Amino acid sequence: MDIWHTLQTRLQKTWGYSDFRPLQREIIQCLLTGQDALILLPTGGGKSLCFQLPALLQQGLTLVISPLVALMENQVQELRDRQLPAASYHSETPKWLKKRTLHQLEKQTLRLLYLSPETLLSPTIWDYLIQPQIRINGLILDEAHCLVQWGETFRPAYRRLGTVRPALLHHKPPGTEIPIAAFTATADPQGKNTICRVLQLRKPRLFTQSPYRANLSLKVQNVWTPRGRKQRLFQFVQQQGNSSGLVYVRSRQDSETLSQWFTAQGYPTLSYHGGYEAKERREIEQQWLGGKVPVIVCTSAFGMGINKPDVRWVAHFSPPLLLTEYLQEVGRGGRDGKMSDTLTLVSDRTGWLNPEDQQRDRFFHNTLRQQYRQAQQIVQKLPPEGDLTQLEGIKDAAMALSLLHSAKLLVWLDPFHFQVKPGNVKQALDRSYQQQQEHYQQLRHYLRTSQCRWQFLMAAFGFQPDTAFRCGHCDNCSGAKRT
Known part of the structure; x- marks a missing residue:
């Protein structure tokens, strides 16, 4: 009773909320008792509070592994505005702030430290974290779907995260426990299995809510x-x-040219993509968050974790590649609970007059196939056991190791040392590639379905609505024309 009184008081005093949302209380209790967990809550469901609040009530440090600088900065700024001991450390952090953060880390005055997977495994941070006196209460993987979406080719460091806990515990006093919790809004059954397996979660508690959002059309x-x-x-x-x-x-090109076209039509917009400098990206974000510019034409680099409640619509000029990406992006609309419209534009199946979607899909799949072929070639250069420093001269070696790990041909002994397993490399990688292709088919099926779109999404993400379920406000339920 005492702990719940403390939590309720802190919730009201720090965040201004009178009560917890569904599942927040149970998730916080799980984290406070040191259990591993996988948490799936819809976008805007209050995931951040679930790990921020318990972290602030404990002595020691909670590490938050986050995929994007904008996401880290947004959450850390909100915590600092509340006078809470949090920091981020990434490639865009100024030198003076890096120095201050490392000092706070050494003095153990921080409660939350936000890092990317790559920064966590960098020598500067890692050498601090393994010090025996640095108390680590837990590892939080925020936006855990990125491990599934990006871990094989784009961000291979994600595939090494499963050995972080045992490697840290090796340097900590006996009896130390470091629970892991993974948070996301989008993970299908296969994605959940991948997250649990890669992170090596121990009998994780599963907290899930249906992705259904009644206010998204x-x-x-x-x-x-x-x-x-x-x-x-x-x-x-x-x-x-x-x-x-x-x-x-x-x-990126579409972001810029489409924004310019809108502006030429008398409707000013801003473009946003990962090619802009950090300062420029922050300025664009602030103009949008502050309502100075209502529309951003952006790549997937924008929006993850950015807390703007009054987004009334989301449009896809072209469909994304994955169903998880789609659900993440439309989910940025209507975080305040009010109605939000979404529209996805799709070329006809033939692509005779408008081949853009088909051309992009072919380019992506050809690139992916080439990456798998590169992995087959690189594996021939790998020792049976080795460390990453041995591979510094081999192009795309990190990506190849990640693909081999996904194909169960490689194990990470710790975050920096690997062991190659015997097996038919070509056969295993071909099987893994085919599984990836099947995963990408999900979105195509969604775009062409005639059933209730929310019914389709719920089933795809592991929820089984009643067969008679109809949301009543998607285009298939309302009878809105698709052409």
């Missing part, structure tokens, strides 16, 4: 020409008035 519309695609998007945006919204595109 989902619509997919076929477009026949590049000009028709632009016009339909512009018409949709005009219908939203001056309300805040996001337009997602698949490339």
